[in-house]
Amino acid sequence: MEFPPIPPVEEILGPSPGQLLRRRIFTHKGLMIGGIILAVILFFALLAPVLSPQDPYAQSLTTRLSKPFWHAESTWKHPLGSDHVGRDYLSRLLYGARISLLIGFCVALISGVIGTALGIVAGYFGGRVDMVITFIITLRLSIPFVLVAVAVVGIVGGSLKVVVIVLGLLLWNRYAVVMRSATQQIRNQDYIPAAEAVGCSTTRILLSEIMPNIVNNLVVVATLEMANAILLEAALSFLGLGVQPPTPSWGLMVAEGKDFLFFEPWLITIPGVALFVLVLAINLLGDGVRDVTAPENR
Amino acid sequence: MKARPLARDRAFSQGSNRRGTGMLIYTLKRLALAVVVTLVVSALSFGLLYLSGDPAAAIGGEAATDADIANIRNIYGLDRPIYIQYLNWIGKALQGDFGMSYYFRLPVSQIMAARVPATLILGCSAIVFALIFSIPLGVMAAIRPNSWVDRTALFLSVMGQAMPSFWLGLMLIVVFSVWLPLLPPSGTEGWEYFVMPTIVLGYFAMPAIMRLTRAGMMEVLASDYIRTARAKGLLPGSILFKHALRNAVIPVVSVSAVQFGFMLGGSIVIETVFAIQGMGYLAWESIKRSDFPTVQAVILVFAVIYIVLTLLADLLNGWLDPRIRVT
Numbered sequence: 361m362e363f364p365p366i367p368p369v370e371e372i373l374g375p376s377p378g379q380l381l382r383r384r385i386f387t388h389k390g391l392m393i394g395g396i397i398l399a400v401i402l403f404f405a406l407l408a409p410v411l412s413p414q415d416p417y418a419q420s421l422t423t424r425l426s427k428p429f430w431h432a433e434s435t436w437k438h439p440l441g442s443d444h445v446g447r448d449y450l451s452r453l454l455y456g457a458r459i460s461l462l463i464g465f466c467v468a469l470i471s472g473v474i475g476t477a478l479g480i481v482a483g484y485f486g487g488r489v490d491m492v493i494t495f496i497i498t499l500r501l502s503i504p505f506v507l508v509a510v511a512v513v514g515i516v517g518g519s520l521k522v523v524v525i526v527l528g529l530l531l532w533n534r535y536a537v538v539m540r541s542a543t544q545q546i547r548n549q550d551y552i553p554a555a556e557a558v559g560c561s562t563t564r565i566l567l568s569e570i571m572p573n574i575v576n577n578l579v580v581v582a583t584l585e586m587a588n589a590i591l592l593e594a595a596l597s598f599l600g601l602g603v604q605p606p607t608p609s610w611g612l613m614v615a616e617g618k619d620f621l622f623f624e625p626w627l628i629t630i631p632g633v634a635l636f637v638l639v640l641a642i643n644l645l646g647d648g649v650r651d652v653t654a655p656e657n658r
Numbered sequence: 659m660k661a662r663p664l665a666r667d668r669a670f671s672q673g674s675n676r677r678g679t680g681m682l683i684y685t686l687k688r689l690a691l692a693v694v695v696t697l698v699v700s701a702l703s704f705g706l707l708y709l710s711g712d713p714a715a716a717i718g719g720e721a722a723t724d725a726d727i728a729n730i731r732n733i734y735g736l737d738r739p740i741y742i743q744y745l746n747w748i749g750k751a752l753q754g755d756f757g758m759s760y761y762f763r764l765p766v767s768q769i770m771a772a773r774v775p776a777t778l779i780l781g782c783s784a785i786v787f788a789l790i791f792s793i794p795l796g797v798m799a800a801i802r803p804n805s806w807v808d809r810t811a812l813f814l815s816v817m818g819q820a821m822p823s824f825w826l827g828l829m830l831i832v833v834f835s836v837w838l839p840l841l842p843p844s845g846t847e848g849w850e851y852f853v854m855p856t857i858v859l860g861y862f863a864m865p866a867i868m869r870l871t872r873a874g875m876m877e878v879l880a881s882d883y884i885r886t887a888r889a890k891g892l893l894p895g896s897i898l899f900k901h902a903l904r905n906a907v908i909p910v911v912s913v914s915a916v917q918f919g920f921m922l923g924g925s926i927v928i929e930t931v932f933a934i935q936g937m938g939y940l941a942w943e944s945i946k947r948s949d950f951p952t953v954q955a956v957i958l959v960f961a962v963i964y965i966v967l968t969l970l971a972d973l974l975n976g977w978l979d980p981r982i983r984v985t
Contacts, residue, residue: 495691502695502968503702504923504960507941511953514945515709591822595927598824599942614825621843625832632825640820 384652391648397641405457412451413439416608420446428626440630443616449627452608453634459609460590460638463524467589468582470528475535476578480566482536483543493536500533509592514601523602527589538581542574576653583646587639594635610635684976692969696962700751703957704744707950747954756955761947766955770937776846777925777936780855785918787860788867793910796871797903800879811872815865823924827858827931844933855932859925863917870913874906908978912971919964 375383385391404411414437424446426438440449482493512526546552547570555569594611596602603609605616610631617627714731715722722730731737735746750757756766799808834854835843845851878884879902887897926938933939937956944952 495694498691499695499698502699502961502965504919504957504964506923507926507938507957507960508702508706510926510942511706511945511957512709515706515948515950515953587820594822595824598822599927599930601945611822611824614822614828618828621828621832622836625836628825628828628832632822632829635822635825636820639822640816643816643820 381652385648388648388652390644391652394641394644394646394648397637398645401457401638401641402461404454405461408451408454408458412448412454413437414448414451416447416451416455417606418447422446425620425624427624428630441624441626443613443627444620447606449613449630452613453610453630455608456610456613456631456634457638459520459603459607460593460635463520463527463593464586464590464642466524467527467531467593468586470524471530471532471585471589472535472578472582474529475532475581476539478532479536479539480543480570480574483540484547484562484566484570486544486547490540493540497533497536497540500530500536503530505530506592506595510596510599510601513596518596518600518602518604520603520607523593523596527592531585531589531592534585535578535581538577539574542577543570546570546573576649580646580650580653583642583649587642587646590635590639590642681977685973688969688972688976692965696965697748699961699965700748700958701744703954703961704747706954706957708740751955751958756958757951759944759949759952761944761949761952766952769940769952770955770959773935773937773940776934777922777929777938780852780859780925780929780934780936781918781921783852783856784859784921785863785914787856788863788917789914791860792864792868793871793907796868797875797898797906799868800872800875800906801898803876808872811868815868818861818865823858823862824927824931826861827854827928830854830858831931846933846935851932851934855928855934858931859921859928862924863914863921866913866917867910871906871910874909875902878902878906909975912975915967915971915974919967922960922963 420442423435423438423442424444426435426442426446427433428441428449429439431441438448438450440453442448443452478493478496482490509526509530513522516522516526552565552569555565560569593602593609594614597609597611598615600615603612605612613631614628617624617631620627714727714734714736735743738746747757754767756770758764759766759769762769795807795811795814799805799811802808831843831854834841841853842851884897884902887901892901922937925936926941928934929936929938930942937960941953941956943949944956
């Protein structure tokens with residue numbers, strides 16, 4: 361008597377959830393493109409001191425406004441040209457990536473902690489607590505926040521720290537809204553009353569029952585808010601109210617190049633393209649994470 | 659997929675009386691919320707003044723002696739308790755008096771009145787620009803998902819979300835004022851000065867409106883009454899415009915109101931890029947000059963406009979969709 365050959369165990373079980381997730385990640389074009397670009401920018405930012413050809417603060421009035429490489433009269437000393445006081449543009453661009461990423465990350469962290477705490481508490485407890493937190497969210501949404509951010513940073517005096525704190529304290533609304541509704545959905549699952557019935561503490565339920573189930577929403581909002589914070593810092597610095605010179609911030613570089621708009625437009629094109637590429641990469645990554653982790657894909 | 663019932667059908671099923679009182683309660687609730695929010699926002703914008711340290715020293719400037727500063731404190735009422743100052747300020751603001759500008763030595767209301775038209779023209783033309791492009795794009799994208807129109811719409815909104823608005827403005831100046839000298843780069847003297855700012859400001863409102871039109875249209879097109887209309891053999895154009903678009907466009911109206919509010923706030927950057935003599939530019943100049951009464955007034959006015967627009971959008975939604983009123 362002959363038995364058919366037993367198929368290997370992988371074939372019977374099918375791909376594991378981890379394998380499926382990996383497959384979804386590596387076949388998602390936007391996620392891959394965004395991730396790779398962001399990794400490259402992160403690499404340049406971290407290695408800025410090694411990779412920069414010159415000191416980003418070193419002025420040299422004899423070689424001011426030298427042209428970038430695609431112009432005939434460019435020099436190898438300044439591959440991306442030099443600005444109005446002769447500082448090497450490539451070095452400033454590399455150091456500027458550090459400022460943008462630092463601000464994006466710190467703002468996303470501060471606002472993420474505030475918004476997530478408010479959202480989870482409102483979603484889990486409901487009732488009066490939810491009413492109060494919803495009111496706080498409504499209040500925050502009614503503030504013309506670009507104007508308030510500009511005013512507060514302008515009045516207190518711009519610096520990296522002030523920009524991070526002000527944006528961090530203002531940009532938590534999307535976290536709160538998303539986390540609140542995600543928690544409300546999780547709260548109705550059977551395992552929450554089960555955990556309550558066996559006597560888990562509230563902290564434990566919030567941290568080890570609810571949090572793991574909404575963390576993918578958190579990652580999506582955090583990436584999108586990071587992009588938002590980077591754009592806002594650039595706008596604040598462009599208005600002359602954010603990061604102060606001579607710090608190499610991309611928004612500030614655009615502001616400084618604005619005076620040479622008519623003759624040297626590349627002075628604003630280069631930092632603007634850098635901002636655009638960075639924010640695009642982060643947005644693609646965020647949208648990709650949302651697509652990949654969406655429950656309907658499982 | 660649940661289709662939004664028509665207003666007429668709801669009136670039949672609920673009785674117009676009940677509908678009326680439900681709406682009244684909802685309106686009063688939203689109105690009370692708007693008043694409370696306005697009060698809190700006004701307190702916040704009043705508090706901004708004290709972030710700077712001593713406002714009297716800021717008015718006096720560097721050359722002021724202690725006696726000058728004490729004198730200024732007395733004249734501007736800065737020596738009184740802070741809640742008295744707030745009540746005075748809000749009481750006068752309700753009558754349209756925002757105090758004197760430290761910089762111009764003129765009433766703030768007078769300065770603002772001169773700046774309102776430019777911002778309103780810019781805001782209105784930008785929202786019209788955004789609607790003219792995003793509604794047809796959204797509808798076409800919904801009729802043929804994944805077509806080239808849909809992809810173009812998606813591409814435009816992905817680009818818009820990643821581009822710094824001030825940078826797009828400057829690039830337009832480079833192209834249309836420097837390379838092809840078609841449009842003036844800055845100023846407020848005529849309609850041609852508003853073309854580029856309108857495009858930039860409108861562009862950033864387009865993604866939200868486009869996405870909502872597309873989603874609403876797709877939901878409506880999949881509904882039973884559209885299938886019925888098709889089965890009856892109505893003309894495709896009539897189905898699209900008379901039956902589908904009318905229902906799909908309802909949420910777009912309210913999101914447009916909210917976007918309009920956003921735009922007014924965002925106009926600070928655009929007005930600065932194009933040197934448009936509007937409220938946003940005034941706010942920027944006043945922040946740089948430490949002219950606090952003007953800054954406070956602009957923030958308060960923007961916040962109130964924004965709150966009123968959101969209120970109107972909510973009321974419109976509540977009136978059109980009774981499910982919202984319950985919460």
